[in-house]
Amino acid sequence: MTRATEISPRDELADVRPEQWRALYRQMLTIRRFEEQVNELYTSARMPGLAHLYIGEEAVAVGVCAALRRDDYITSTHRGHGHCLAKGASVDRMFAELLGKAAGYCRGKGGSMHIADPEVGNLGANAIVGGSAGIAAGAALSARMRGTDQVAVCFFGEGALGQGLLYEAMNMASLWRLPVVYVCENNLYNEYTPASETTAGSMTARPEAFGIPCTEVDGQDVRAVLRAARAAVARARAGEGPSFLLCHTYRYRGHHVGDVNRAYRTREEEQWWMTERDPLTLLARWMTAHGIADAALLAQLDAKVREEIARGLAFALDAPYPDASEVDQHVYA
């Protein structure tokens, strides 16, 4: 196991241009505002079904996807809005999908937990915890068989560490040196249960047992995530096999939007993460310190994002539902 090493700010600034840092900030902000809007839609009973919010974890999706090409693959989770947006989904069609509208990414047939967008390599969110571990390894195998240098990223929460499929897939990915990057988002809670009560032993020992190098990352620091993801993706693309990123992060909200009591943790803990470890604040502070952004620019970005969210929501609210004839279409190809 390696800890992501600190590099000097000068090197980092040279490596990623100022406008790219601002773009990463904007992406994180878009996810934050999108999800705040989702929460509002749900609590005002305008959104059907379930929604599992990613607020607090934005730096992981954005940092990892920034290391990917458009034609690289991701598989996502039930908490997948952030991954989808970071891989290139647009907020209007995301909202439309969440509202069950025909203009949604899956024509309203997938909903919050199943958004797929193959045009940008998003092979789909997955409502089965750990369920996409095979799919990600399969996409990586396919990339190699087809002679491309595409990479597949498998996002999952630490709850998936209890699922056997993950270990079957990691075993084969390591044996066959598949270009797959495992991104474990350790947000400390398996749904409603602390990870300490569900996960025996060491999280990093798991990939290491398969001979997969593991890097522990501060998942609230998008710079650290990006740096680690770039190394893992480069390794995969070079044919050197899978990597495992253990990203320490925190889910600000409940397991889903209806989980408001959260008796399994304290408000003090939540408050600490939100004030001390917020990914947007951390990046904003760093950019300000290095002259990449200032208060005025950050306010301007926020206004732009809010406008994009409002436009996307209006589009989705106005969009028609699928025609009844669609109900039995796409069962078979």
Added chain:
Amino acid sequence: MPSAQVQPATAPEVRELTFAQAVREALAEEMRRDPRVFIIGEDVAEAGHPFKVLTGLVEEFGRDRVIDTPISEAGFTGIAVGAAMTGMRPVVDIMFGDFITLAMDQIVNQAAKVHYMSGGKLRVPMVVRTTLGATRRSAAQHSQSLHAWLCHVPGLKVALPSTPYDAKGLLKAAIRDDNPVIVFEDKMTYQLKGPVPADDYVIPLGVADVKRAGRDVTIVATSSMVHVALAAAELLAGEGIEAEVVDPRTTVPLDVETLVASARKTGRVIVVDEGYEKYGVTGELAAVIAEGAFYDLDAPVRRLGAMHVPVPFSPVLEDLTVPTAERVAAVARELCGTR
């Protein structure tokens, strides 16, 4: 065999092949035809599968296309789903049908749902080959016929070949299909011989086959039960009862038209399948026939399936659990009122 085949100017070569050889030939031909096709599963390479179905394929196609896996049904089935979603056409080998239980999430929640959940944007052109069938004295975890489980799930297609000819033609169609197709092969039929054309042919999924024509009673039978039904028909023929044997060949999609037409012709129907009789394939087949031919039926549709017990090891007990030609014939006699 289909009865109305157009004869080409030069008749194609027809050989006697075993069921296993026909399966192997289908795989080899499709792998030669399409570089996206590959095989993945346990002991599929040099070992050639416990029933030697895959012997020789790794020599021709190499280990990159005949991929030996760890003992990880869920894992390699999931890998096949991901490969299929991204441009390949995997053929998954699940050594025994009983082990499909280990891969059910990947088949039921992933493969079967991807096309629909993505609003038609993603496809899973994948085949799962596995087995069904008792009477090999392998006991309860190597003898089940679980195909009804898969038939129950929208998004999957299910093929049940009974002859070498059908095995090759259906498997080739399954590989070319853009959906997940589960092909169940009866272990007891692997060494069965039959005529197989050497030329390229496919049997469309969803087209039943009248394996024997008759006027008095229809026996609808699947997989190896087709041979049980044909043996019953032989018994009955000696007694003046002409049984028609209809093989659906695929249960999803199901050729309801051919089944109903035969039921209308004979007025009496027995449905035979090796899955558990309760809540099984026979129930569905009996229902669609009753719905489609009720006013032409002279008697209720009768069902014969496996007993609702785990398959026992002891040969004496095991043989009791599966429909036999004698039992099928006895039901036919009852139906025809000539007991």
